[in-house]
Amino acid sequence: MEALADYFKVFSEPNRLAVLEALRDGPLNVTAVVDKTGLSQALVSKHLKLLMIAGVVHRRPEGSLVFYEVVDRSVFRLIAQAEKLLMASRRLQFEALAASL
Amino acid sequence: MEALADYFKVFSEPNRLAVLEALRDGPLNVTAVVDKTGLSQALVSKHLKLLMIAGVVHRRPEGSLVFYEVVDRSVFRLIAQAEKLLMASRRLQFEALAASL
């Protein structure tokens, strides 16, 4: 319901997905995510905070750096599943278009 | 990326999820969805249109009624997967809270 919709909302912004993608191969500190995504530092911090509140990533300060890490890698399975559905519906829409020509 | 985020956005509104849930047990016409969800007719029409553009539901006029139907029932698997992740992260956050007491 409400909470579930909020959870989906976490993945409903391109830049947030990009931040998440940057963390796919392991923990990174904020600056590394900034470099990897090309987003502004302030924006990356905001998105990381949101991802943390949602429980998707975990925060670990180390000296003057702060590392973020994906808590449960099965979020990537969720993303993959959504990608699959998206492509399937794209294909169906294309077929519908083709059938109407 | 962009398109994937938009796809997630489809599921990021409580009322849209409610409309989808109303269609879980089979096709319904608009009024039936309105009755089942308690939402206004205009709102239900809007959400159904969005769901159709996203390729999640299919529209089938029948006389003066218009039936909507979930195209690929595996969207419910996506939703279930998200629910699972949501509950897991809730549990972890609770454990972190408990550990800090």
Added chain:
DNA sequence: TCATGTCATAACGGCATCGTGATACTACAG
């Protein structure tokens, strides 16, 4: 202590989307 690099936050403007109320459109019954 001071300078620097790293990260977080506040304030702001801009834009998208939500929900409502009113209205148009369509099919069908009378």
Added chain:
DNA sequence: CTGTAGTATCACGATGCCGTTATGACATGA
């Protein structure tokens, strides 16, 4: 043809979120 039920759309106000700029807070090294 007229009325009515079902559905779609428009215009609107309100709210929320995004991204930026600027600044604050913190740890480290000189």
